[in-house]
Amino acid sequence: MRILLVEDDHHLAASLSEALEAQRYTVDVAHDGDIAWQQMTLLSYDLMLMDITLPQVDGLTLCQRLRSHGVVSPVLMLTARDTSGDKVAGLDAGADAYMVKPFDLSELIAQIRALLRRGQMAPPTTLQWELLQLNPTTYDVTYQDIPIRLTPKEFAILELLLRHGRRVLSRHFILESIWQLDDPPGEETVKAHLKALRQKLCKAGAPKNFIETMHGLGYRLN
Structure with a gap:
């Protein structure tokens, strides 16, 4: 938000x-x-x-x-x-x-x-993609009912991806949506957070390409 x-x-x-x-x-x-x-x-x-x-x-x-x-x-x-x-x-x-x-x-x-x-118009209690569930109210994230501990920025990126489904999100869009306007980091910061997020998802059992990289364009859920 x-x-x-x-x-x-x-x-x-x-x-x-x-x-x-x-x-x-x-x-x-x-x-x-x-x-x-x-x-x-x-x-x-x-x-x-x-x-x-x-x-x-x-x-x-x-x-x-x-x-x-x-x-x-x-x-x-x-x-x-x-x-x-x-x-x-x-x-x-x-x-x-x-x-x-x-x-x-x-x-x-x-x-x-x-x-x-x-x-909000009938906000969903839980966002879901395949076996992943994310609760925006309680900040709980699970994959196959296995809890995943995320940092606030990792959580925000995953929530953003879930809310846009198959839409490709550029690094610039992710930066604008999550970081403050007066002190935005570089796009490499998004890449680093996504790498950590993918590792945590894989550790819980998600496929390596759960978050898909569209080269030159951005990222989306697979």
């Missing part, structure tokens, strides 16, 4: 980003409304967290712009404004939920999970 955090307080943005990444979300950060809008036009986000008081374009205007362009992804407003009128303005602008600073981190994460569940 990819989240855009729009927050002009750099210290708060860094701490929130770290906490969300610990929950296995991919987080991009924008420190003003203009940059946030540019990123939203480039990538599709599963959820957006945004402050109301932002440089360049404020959160209310940004949210209205999103909705007017047909973006339906959940928006959670984070703000120090706590009057009823402020909350009504945020919700009327198109926000799905509103939390007042300072907030409890566990409550924020629970709210994010609830909004993501609401935004």
Whole structure:
């Protein structure tokens, strides 16, 4: 799941980003409304967290712009404004939920999970390909009922492949989907993670070509 955090307080943005990444979300950060809008036009986000008081374009205007362009992804407003009128303005602008600073981190994460569940259309409990099963909620992965322990990035790559089936995914697409925009690694990093992922799958009994390399194009499930 990819989240855009729009927050002009750099210290708060860094701490929130770290906490969300610990929950296995991919987080991009924008420190003003203009940059946030540019990123939203480039990538599709599963959820957006945004402050109301932002440089360049404020959160209310940004949210209205999103909705007017047909973006339906959940928006959670984070703000120090706590009057009823402020909350009504945020919700009327198109926000799905509103939390007042300072907030409890566990409550924020629970709210994010609830909004993501609401935004998905009948999400599958388990993703399956042949004898492989992956549960996006519990992070359990098994092959022939044999548990496979994966790193967060290995899990994210495997989930991405499962969600796209036979579609070939380029290294660039995998990087864009899983890593942060402000500090992406090189494409060799994807190759290294896929090598480790294949080794773990083979150890559990999967065929060597379970993840197929399409030379010059990318990877797909076989």
